[in-house]
Amino acid sequence: MPPAIHPVDLLQALRHQRLTPAIVFLTSRRACDEAIDSFEHRHVSIPATRSAAITHVLEKMTAEYPSIADHPLIPTVQHYGVAAHHAGHLPSWKIAVEELMRQGCLDAVFATTTLAAGVDFPARTVVVTQSSVRKDRDIMELTVNEIQQLAGRGGRRGKDYVGFVVVTPSPYIDLGPIANGLTNHPEPIDSQFLLSYPMVLNLLKAHTVDHIQPILEKSFAQFQINQRADRYETKLDEVETQLEAYGQRECADWITQWQSFTLAKKRRSHHRLKTRHDPPEVSAQLAFLTPGRVVELSKDHAIVLRQYRSRGQGYAMLTVIRSGGQIVEYPANTITAVIDEIIDVAEARKFPWCTPHSLKHAIETLENFPTRLRRLPIRVDQDGTDSPVLTEMLSHEFPCPTCPARPACQKDHPQALKLRQEDHRLTKTIHALRTELWHRFQQHVEVLQKFGYLTPACQLTPEGDWARLIRINHSLLITELIRMGAFEGISASLLAGVLASIAHDDDRPASFPGRHPALISTLGQVRKVAHSLSAYEEPPLLRWDIAAIADLWIGQPTLPWSEFIRSTTMAEGDLYRLLARTLEYLSQLHGLRSTHPGLADSARDAMDRMRRDVLQELP
Amino acid sequence: MTNDVLAKQLAGLPVKLLHHLARKRVPRHFRMGKNRLIQTLLALSPDQQAEIETSLASLLQEPARSPDLPKPPDTPSRPSPPRHNVPAEPAPAISTKELFEGIGVPPQRPFKPDDWQQEAINHLATNDVILSVPTGSGKTYVALEAMRRAIEAEQTIIYTSPLKALSNTKLTEFSQTFGSDQVGILTGDRRDNPQAPILIMTTEILRNLLYDAASGEIDMRLDTLGLIILDESQFLADRERGVVWEETIIFAPAQSRLLLLSASIGNPDEVAAWISSIRSTSCHLIHHRNRSVPLRAAYLDPSGKLAPFFRTRDIAHGKGVALHPETKRLFANYEDRTLGPRKR
Ligand SMILES: Nc1ncnc2c1ncn2[C@@H]1O[C@H](COP(=O)(O)OP(=O)(O)OP(=O)(O)O)[C@@H](O)[C@H]1O
Ligand SMILES: [Mg+2]
Numbered sequence: 001m002p003p004a005i006h007p008v009d010l011l012q013a014l015r016h017q018r019l020t021p022a023i024v025f026l027t028s029r030r031a032c033d034e035a036i037d038s039f040e041h042r043h044v045s046i047p048a049t050r051s052a053a054i055t056h057v058l059e060k061m062t063a064e065y066p067s068i069a070d071h072p073l074i075p076t077v078q079h080y081g082v083a084a085h086h087a088g089h090l091p092s093w094k095i096a097v098e099e100l101m102r103q104g105c106l107d108a109v110f111a112t113t114t115l116a117a118g119v120d121f122p123a124r125t126v127v128v129t130q131s132s133v134r135k136d137r138d139i140m141e142l143t144v145n146e147i148q149q150l151a152g153r154g155g156r157r158g159k160d161y162v163g164f165v166v167v168t169p170s171p172y173i174d175l176g177p178i179a180n181g182l183t184n185h186p187e188p189i190d191s192q193f194l195l196s197y198p199m200v201l202n203l204l205k206a207h208t209v210d211h212i213q214p215i216l217e218k219s220f221a222q223f224q225i226n227q228r229a230d231r232y233e234t235k236l237d238e239v240e241t242q243l244e245a246y247g248q249r250e251c252a253d254w255i256t257q258w259q260s261f262t263l264a265k266k267r268r269s270h271h272r273l274k275t276r277h278d279p280p281e282v283s284a285q286l287a288f289l290t291p292g293r294v295v296e297l298s299k300d301h302a303i304v305l306r307q308y309r310s311r312g313q314g315y316a317m318l319t320v321i322r323s324g325g326q327i328v329e330y331p332a333n334t335i336t337a338v339i340d341e342i343i344d345v346a347e348a349r350k351f352p353w354c355t356p357h358s359l360k361h362a363i364e365t366l367e368n369f370p371t372r373l374r375r376l377p378i379r380v381d382q383d384g385t386d387s388p389v390l391t392e393m394l395s396h397e398f399p400c401p402t403c404p405a406r407p408a409c410q411k412d413h414p415q416a417l418k419l420r421q422e423d424h425r426l427t428k429t430i431h432a433l434r435t436e437l438w439h440r441f442q443q444h445v446e447v448l449q450k451f452g453y454l455t456p457a458c459q460l461t462p463e464g465d466w467a468r469l470i471r472i473n474h475s476l477l478i479t480e481l482i483r484m485g486a487f488e489g490i491s492a493s494l495l496a497g498v499l500a501s502i503a504h505d506d507d508r509p510a511s512f513p514g515r516h517p518a519l520i521s522t523l524g525q526v527r528k529v530a531h532s533l534s535a536y537e538e539p540p541l542l543r544w545d546i547a548a549i550a551d552l553w554i555g556q557p558t559l560p561w562s563e564f565i566r567s568t569t570m571a572e573g574d575l576y577r578l579l580a581r582t583l584e585y586l587s588q589l590h591g592l593r594s595t596h597p598g599l600a601d602s603a604r605d606a607m608d609r610m611r612r613d614v615l616q617e618l619p
Numbered sequence: 620m621t622n623d624v625l626a627k628q629l630a631g632l633p634v635k636l637l638h639h640l641a642r643k644r645v646p647r648h649f650r651m652g653k654n655r656l657i658q659t660l661l662a663l664s665p666d667q668q669a670e671i672e673t674s675l676a677s678l679l680q681e682p683a684r685s686p687d688l689p690k691p692p693d694t695p696s697r698p699s700p701p702r703h704n705v706p707a708e709p710a711p712a713i714s715t716k717e718l719f720e721g722i723g724v725p726p727q728r729p730f731k732p733d734d735w736q737q738e739a740i741n742h743l744a745t746n747d748v749i750l751s752v753p754t755g756s757g758k759t760y761v762a763l764e765a766m767r768r769a770i771e772a773e774q775t776i777i778y779t780s781p782l783k784a785l786s787n788t789k790l791t792e793f794s795q796t797f798g799s800d801q802v803g804i805l806t807g808d809r810r811d812n813p814q815a816p817i818l819i820m821t822t823e824i825l826r827n828l829l830y831d832a833a834s835g836e837i838d839m840r841l842d843t844l845g846l847i848i849l850d851e852s853q854f855l856a857d858r859e860r861g862v863v864w865e866e867t868i869i870f871a872p873a874q875s876r877l878l879l880l881s882a883s884i885g886n887p888d889e890v891a892a893w894i895s896s897i898r899s900t901s902c903h904l905i906h907h908r909n910r911s912v913p914l915r916a917a918y919l920d921p922s923g924k925l926a927p928f929f930r931t932r933d934i935a936h937g938k939g940v941a942l943h944p945e946t947k948r949l950f951a952n953y954e955d956r957t958l959g960p961r962k963r
Contacts, residue, residue, distance in 0.1 A: 004921035004953065013923045018722050091784055098788065120785055122755050124722075127919070145853070149882055152754025155912030161723050163912045167928055168919035169953050174634045175918075179928070179940040182916055188886035189856035193865055206833035218869045220855065223893040471827055580783070587807035607808050618787055619804045619811050 002026070003129040003170040007035035008042040010168065011082065011108050014125060019164055020107040022125035023153055027133070027170070029571070032084040032110040036073065039080040046081040046107070054078050054105045061099055065092035067561065067614040081105065085119065086112040088571035092617050104159075113142075119153065125164040126154040131177040139172075147181025193221030193437065197537075198475050200444045201453060201460060201468035209445075209458035216437040229433045236426040239419055246416040250405045255416050258409045261400040268394065278316055282333045284378050286316055289332060291354065292345035294373065295320065296337040297330065301369055303343060303362045305353040307332070319353055323366040327352050340376040447536045451480070466595040470588050474502050476537040477530050478585075482592075486525060487599055492606035493555035494518060498526055499585040500550035502540045504578055510570040512545030513552045523547055549575070550582050554609045561613040579615055583607055625668070628675060629657045634954075640671050654958030712930040712943050718915060719925075732760060739878075739905050740764050743846070747877040747894055747902040751887035753910045758880045762848050763796055765878055770801070770816050774845025779822040779867070781854045786819050789850075793817055822849065826863050829870040844875045852879040855890065873899050883908065908936060918946040921953060 003010065003026070014020050026032050045051075054077055062068045071093055077083050083097045083106055100106050101121045111119050113133050128150060132141045142150075155163015167178055203212055216222060251257045278286070286307070289295070293304040295318075302320035305327065310317050316332035343365050346355040354362070395401045400409070448454040453464035460468065467479040478499075481487060487495055497519055523544050530539035549568055553559065565572045586603045593600035629637060630653075637656045644667055645659050660671060732740075735752065739761045742748050750758050762778070769776050778793070780786050786804060793802045803812030805820040820828075825847070832841045847867075855864040871877055877894065881887065887906045894902035916928035926945040929935070 004957065005919065005923065009923050010919065013919055013925060017719050017925060019719075019917075091787065094784065095787065120788060145882070145884065149754065151914065151916075152882070152910075154914055155755065155910065157755055157757060157911050158727075159724055160912050161721050161725055163910075163914045164917055165914060165928075166917045166919050166925070169921065169950065169957075171957070174638075175942060175946070175950055176634065176940070179942060182928075182934050183936055183940060185937055186883045186885045188889065189853060189884050191865065192856060192858050192861035194859070194862045196862075199862075199866070202830040202834070206830070206835075215869065218897040220865050220868075220890070220893050223896060224889070227889075468830075471823075471830070584807040590808070611808075618783070619790075619806050619809045 002031045002034060003168050005168055006042075007038050007110070008044060010127070012044070014127075014166070015107065019125040019166065021101065021104065021123045022108045022127055022166070023119065023121075023123045024108055024110045024127040025113045025129065025150055026110055027113065027130050029084075029086045029088045029112055032086050032112060033088075035110045036076055036082060036084045039076060039082060045079045050081060050105060051078045053103070054081070054100060057100055057103050057105055058096060061092075061096045065095065065617050067092045067617060068096050070562075071096075077106070081107040082110065083108075084110045086110075086573070087577070088573040090572055090576055090614055092614065113146075113150065122153050122156040122163075124154065124156065124160050125166055126151055127166045127168060128178060129168055129170040129173065131174045132172060141177050142181060143187055144181045144184045145186045147178060148186055151182060191219065191221040191224050193219050195437075195440050195444055196475065197444060197448060197453075198468055198471040200441060200448060201464050202471070204445075204454065204458055205460055205465070205468055212441060213438050216441060219437065222437055225433050225436060229430050232426050232430050232433070236423065236430065239423050239426065243416070243419050243423060246412055246419070249409065250399065250403050254405065254409055255413065255420055257398070258400065258413050259417065261394065261398045262413075264397065265394060279333070281378075282316055285335065285338055286332060288338050288376065288378065289318060289335070290342075291347050292342045294339040294341040294343065294369075295335045296339060296373075296375070297322065297334065298336060301339065301366060301373070302328075303345070303366060305345065305362075306347070321352070321359070321362050321366070323363075323369075325363045338376045338378060340374045447476075451476070453479075466592050469591045472503075472585055472588055473505075474530075474537060474540050477502065477526075477533055477540070478588075480529055480533060481526060482589075482596065482599065484529070486522070486529070487589075487602070490518075490522060490602075491555070492602050492609060493551045494522060495589075495602050496554045496582055496586060496606040496610065497547035497549075497551035498522060499589075500578060500582040501542045501544065501547035502526070503581045503585050504543060504546045505541060506574075507541060507543075510545060510549075510574075511568050512548050513567045514548070516548075516551075519547055519551055520544060546578065550579065553579060554606055557609050557612070576614065579610060583610055583615075586610075625672065625675075626657060626661055629660060632675075640674060644671070653954050657958075710930070712945075713927050713932050715926055715945075718917060718927040718932055732764075733757065733911070735905050735907060736761050736764075739903075740768070742903040742905075743768075743876050743878060746900050747879075747898060749852075749879040749881065749887055749891050749894070749902060749904045749906075751881045751883060751904070751906045753883055753908060756911050758850075759792070762850075762878065762880065763793075765846055765848070765876075766793070766797070766817060769846040770797070772845060773843070774816070775843045776817045776846045776848065777825055777844060778817065778819050778848045778850065779825050780819070780850045781822060781857075781860070782851075783821060785850065786821060789819050793819070822854070822863050822867055823860075826866045826870075829867060829872075832872075833870060841872055842874070844872055846878065847871055847875050848878045848880065850880045852881045853884050856884075868894060869897065871898075877902070918943070918949060920949040924949065 003024075005013075007024075010024065011020070011022075014022050024035070026035065058068060058074060058077075067090060068074075073083065073093075077097075077100070083100065085094055085097045089097075097106070097109060098121045101109055101123065109121075109123070113130065128147075130142070132139050133146075134140075151165040154165050165182065167173075167175065203215060207215065246255065248254070289304050289307050291304055291306060295302055295304060297320070300323060302322045304318055304320050306319040308317050308319070309315065310331075318330050318332055318335070319327060320330060321327050343362060344358070345362060346358045348354050352359055391401045400406055403409070445454060445458060448464065449456060449458075452461055453467050455461055463479075463483065467475070470478050472478070487498075490498075501523060523542055527539075527542050530542060533539070545568075549570070552567060553564055561572075565575060568575070570578075586607050589596075589603035590600045590607065629640075632640075634653045634656070637653060637660070641656055641660060644663060645656070661668075663671070733756075736757060739748050739750055743761075743765045748761075750761060752758065766776050766778075778789060780789060783806070790802060790804050797817060800812070801815050802817045802819065803810070803815035805811075805813060805818055805824050807824070828841070849864065849867065852864060855861050857864075868877065877898070879890070879894075881890075884890075887904055891902045891904035914934055915932055916934055918926045918928045920926070926949060927943040928946050930941045930943050
């Protein structure tokens with residue numbers, strides 16, 4: 001996103017307050033390029049003497065880096081004293097811009113925020129136009145570290161009394177994060193210890209497996225883990241001190257004892273008649289609610305005909321006959337009182353649950369009751385003492401029902417149990433932390449054993465012995481391809497193409513030179529292998545257009561760079577990086593010359609052909 | 620509260636508070652500008668809006684409308700934003716003129732190393748050193764001086780950077796200081812002057828060398844390696860590549876001194892404690908936040924007008940944020956203009 005102010009006006013404002021030279025950080029390469037372009041339409045050129053100085057510096061640089069000579073941006077730089085500096089440019093051009101800046105020839109450099117670390121030159125002023133950056137697919141707020149890294153380029157030691165950071169808005173800017181970034185303490189950094197297959201192989205090449213754990217423990221990862229674990233240990237100590245109060249009682253491990261006792265109790269009482277839903281006042285009543293019992297039902301009287309349990313939930317239910325002769329079902333807890341009166345009722349197996357004679361007798365009795373009857377006092381055990389049957393059953397297995405410590409156990413158990421669970425949790429966490437790296441190491445070892453790079457005794461097999469030299473991303477895929485002979489007899493350019501598509505991890509689209517069958521079929525094979533390894537290693541993108549680009553550069557040794565870059569829409573800086581990365585990968589294959597001489601030769605050949613033109617300018 | 624009233628209230632809030640309100644209610648709210656945020660908040664379900672109104676009420680309760688803020692001239696209807704983080708009785712804010720006082724080029728002075736630079740160099744004789752100081756302070760001087768001493772002691776030096784681009788810059792810089800025959804560079808496929816006492820490479824290449832040395836097969840001698848300089852060592856925390864810095868530090872030869880150059884990070888003491896815990900000598904930390912060239916902040920309005928960014932001239936550290944009233948006003952105007960017509 002371009003800043004709200006026109007770049008020419010921006011520079012004018014800075015010049016007016018003598019704030020140049022400046023580095024203007026913008027969100028995208030395009031914004032940088034457009035900013036430079038915009039100078040063309042507003043003729044505000046720099047003095048001729050400075051143009052001459054720029055020409056002079058560029059000429060000197062060209063002697064070392066010929067690719068600078070015809071750079072299309074040179075006229076702009078000479079006229080307006082501004083330049084763009086971002087990853088889309090060749091390294092040689094970036095070096096030239098940096099040198100111009102160091103010599104004080106430029107008023108402003110427009111650079112992308114993403115490569116702030118690569119901008120290793122200072123200026124009097126740094127212009128910030130954003131408070132967030134694109135990272136992968138997300139927009140992330142700039143961290144304090146990042147903001148200070150940007151702003152820190154303002155003010156050159158020995159050349160400035162004072163440096164400036166100038167904030168100017170663009171869409172999606174927010175002043176808060178910038179203000180915080182400028183004033184706050186930078187964030188602490190954390191270890192990012194990624195284990196890789198080559199790391200495991202190289203460790204096991206130099207050390208036996210029983211020496212590995214101490215080595216892993218030397219990592220910053222483990223150092224930080226230990227600090228976390230130490231904090232947990234402190235907590236654990238506290239918990240254990242608190243637990244001391246709940247030490248040995250009648251039995252050594254009363255917490256477990258009590259827990260299994262209460263558990264057993266629950267389970268048994270559940271099986272036994274499903275009484276678990278009954279509140280204490282109901283279960284106390286149930287024994288009295290037998291057929292013939294007179295009860296009080298909201299100011300009225302009724303006689304119990306039957307007691308039963310509801311089908312689904314097992315609630316205690318009653319069938320009663322009310323005055324007036326209605327036969328109704330009620331949950332037992334709707335009984336307001338139990339009356340000290342029982343009439344004779346002859347039970348029956350089905351509705352109305354008693355003999356017709358008894359029914360008649362009941363109706364008559366109900367009609368003749370006085371309004372006030374004596375209620376039966378029923379003792380309700382509020383603490384839910386177990387039914388005598390249950391107690392009897394459980395005391396065979398547990399001492400608890402009759403134990404003198406029982407009240408104490410009952411009272412302390414919830415707190416003691418909580419503490420003990422915390423104790424277990426902390427112990428587990430600490431153990432997991434302390435052994436985390438070792439576990440990850442072992443997981444890698446298992447995979448390497450499965451594929452035959454390591455023996456069961458964790459020694460390198462002959463395969464493992466060369467595979468450890470492939471110390472790049474996607475190493476498992478590359479070594480597997482080598483083992484299955486995928487690279488045998490293929491041309492140097494095709495080899496480079498395949499490696500380029502393995503190395504390239506950017507999915508930004510680019511156009512591509514024509515495809516050819518050999519490349520497509522080889523990549524198809526690689527893709528299959530990569531897919532079969534996906535459980536052990538993230539497959540690379542394997543873009544065939546990327547492979548075709550590398551294949552083109554190496555396959556046509558007379559193709560000049562200027563023509564090459566026209567064959568694709570990729571920026572030349574990206575092309576350069578792609579090829580440089582491919583060189584890196586090829587050099588790893590070249591490292592296998594003692595075991596794979598043919599492959600190494602092929603790699604050497606590809607590297608030699610690749611190292612021409614701009615790819616030869618820098619080591 | 621009608622949508623209209625709520626919209627007005629929201630518009631009067633700083634974006635930070637809007638983000639606060641949007642948290643957990645609007646996915647990816649941090650990607651939005653003020654206008655989009657307000658519109659999205661207004662489009663939420665009535666329930667959520669009621670919640671927002673409640674939080675809003677509690678937010679607006681204690682800070683009164685700031686009396687000293689002039690109303691933006693071109694938007695008279697807009698309530699001025701509530702004040703946040705402004706101390707009860709702030710010192711008068713500086714003027715734009717004051718902000719830009721003292722710009723210029725200091726006279727050339729004979730070079731005299733800073734105390735911390737000398738301290739670093741001295742400690743490198745016996746200790747590993749971490750240098751965590753602000754950008755542009757002069758870490759390179761320490762590196763150069765340490766290299767000079769190592770060369771005098773007939774030791775070799777490895778200098779690593781995370782980026783090839785930086786390696787090239789350093790090659791030029793070191794060649795100018797020590798002569799090009801004294802400096803070599805190693806990449807995956809090229810070795811320029813590998814017998815030179817100073818070797819520049821990426822950290823990955825050094826890590827590979829150390830692995831080769833550990834397995835006893837190396838075509839380069841590491842036993843004379845006296846100094847390893849890891850530039851930009853905050854890369855230790857890089858998601859993908861950070862592990863390479865760890866491996867390098869773990870396997871660095873015992874006799875070599877380590878010099879870690881780092882931009883400011885929050886916990887250099889922790890890194891120093893780690894290195895001390897695994898190496899034969901202790902690691903000395905040099906850490907300060909004093910910039911050798913003071914830094915000031917300004918706000919540039921799209922109209923071309925410059926204003927102080929903070930109320931104070933110098934950037935205060937960790938003292939809470941107090942934006943300059945003029946910058947607040949200009950930025951509020953900018954947002955008003957760019958947010959387009961407000962929903963009525
Ligand atoms: N003691 C000193 N007195 C005066 N100038 C110094 C002193 N030390 C270093 N400088 C100058 O300060 C400038 C910045 O130094 P240098 O490039 O080493 O910074 P740095 O700390 O490496 O910054 P970065 O974080 O950007 O890598 C250089 O021009 C250097 O000559
Ligand atoms: Mg530096």
